[in-house]
Amino acid sequence: MRAVQVDEYGAPEVLRPVELPDPVAGPGQAVVDVAAANVMFLEVQIRKGWGKEFFQVSPPYVPGSGVTGRVASVGEGVDPALVGTEVVVDTGERDPETGRAESPTGGYAEKAVAAAEELIPVPDGLEARQALALLHDGPTALLLERAARFEPGQRVLVLAATGGAGSLVVQLARRAGAHVVAAARGAEKLALARELGAEHTVDYSEAGWQDRVREITGGKGVDTVVDGAGGELGASAYPLVADGGRFVSYGASSGEFAEVDTDDAERRGITATGLLDLQDGKGDAEYSRALTEQALELAASGAFRPHIGRTFPLERAADAHAALEARTVLGKVLLIP
Template identity: 60%
Template sequence: MRAVRVDGFGGPEVLVAREVPEPEPGPGQVVVEVAASNVMYLDTLVRSGWGLDHFPVEPPYVPGAGVAGTVVRVGEGVAPERVGALVVTDTGRAAPEGGEPVPPFGGYAQRVAVPASGLVDVPEGLAPEQALALLHDGPTALSLERSGGFGPGTWVLVLAATGGAGSLAVQLAAAAGARVVGAARGPEKLALAREMGAEAVVDYSEPGWVERVREATGGAGADVVLDGSGGDLGEAAFGAVADGGRFLSYGSAGGRFSEVDAGEAERRGIEVFGLFDLEDGKEGRSGAVRRILEMARSGRVRPHVGLTLPLERAEEAHRALEERRVLGKVLLVP
């Protein structure tokens, strides 16, 4: 079968589709025929050799942390009736005890072997590509909703408002009655942010964008800032938080997470949340995936898939993400 392999860290050109051995389902596992593979910005960072302290990975490896597809084989201890089920699932090894980050492994392939316990059935009427677009970003958006405390009349600033998690957060905040400012780069992304529910939009590639956020919110700033960008952009956005507000930093598209002045945050009464501080619901991650899938099936949220490419063009997919050319999710299809 074909899979995309990284034989050495580097630029997008190191992503090469190769023939690799067929996966065999072990006890408690299934083999999934992949309909689509998730491509995340994190994949591009790991591929470049970034974050080895957090995500220990050594080439050669197959990138990708999640797929949607059909169960075609089952291993010992798995009900044969699972064959034929349309599912979404994480790929790679399970998280070690203690919750350390797990590298994104194994998803850029035609078939994958995964634990049956991690499968989530795709609701009838929802396309596998739509379901996959929610596998990772859906639970993140729900955690942002819980930690952010969206409510009627609350001003919420969403950075990277057209990204996977950002576009869902815009929709969830607007549905909760919040007033959303969507921050993104370029007219196409700003138009999509409005389509998703943003009341106001700002282009954060232009000077003075933080001041424009304050103007849009009546001068006080946003009650909640969702930082899906990280780096300099996220740190600049901290200046748009209202006194007594919340700053939730969960993205590192800038190559690093945002670092804010703890003393300044305390002085202004701002609560600061990092990625691993976000509140998880009692339902657990699989339960959160099921809930967001049902919300999509019923039309309450709409994932936006901006680019779909074959496995052989994984290099192009990574370049599009790194160059900020994509509106919404990027998927690979075998």
């Protein structure tokens, strides 16, 4: 089968098309003919050598952690009626205790093998590529929604508002009746944010963008910040949170999460929630699957929709990574074998 492999850490060019043996389904497994593979910024960071303390990934490896397609074959102990079913599924090595994927590998290929119990059928009314775009960002957006506790009339600032999860958060906040200020980079992304429901937009690549947010809110600041950027940019949004508000941060596109002065947060009554707080106690496979199924059903019902910014042929995985690093993509990036 055709696949893309990383033989050494480095620039996008280390993503190299290769021919590998077709995977065979073992007991409890299924092989999926891949129609599309998800591309996440996390995979970009791991390709460069980041996150070794979190992920057991080292070259050579096939990147990718989510695919959609039809079940081609099943192993011992798996219902053969699954063959032909259109599914989405995580790939990669599994944590033996939680059953969750712990290494984002195995997705950039024509065929992928996964645990049959992890296969999630694509619901009626939802296109397979949209389902794939929600596989990881859908559950993340729902966790962010629960942490942020969106309410009617609430003032919400969303950073990286046109990213995979950020674009869903904008829609969830508006659905709850909140007033959304979307922060992103460039006119094209700001236009998409308005299309998704943001009432106001600010370009955080421009000097004084924080003053613009204060102006929009009449000097009151916002009740909640949902930070998908992290690093210095995320930290610079923290002072915009009004006393008693919430700062929910999950992004680390710069390689670092936003740091918050915990003493200041306590003094001002601000609840600061990080990515690990979102996942604490919710890391089991059953909970993750329930969140994914909820996200898929919401999308199928029209409650929100993922935005697929670009698709690339499988062999152009390097171009897909380069586009993500250049911050030129609106929404999700997918590879098509």
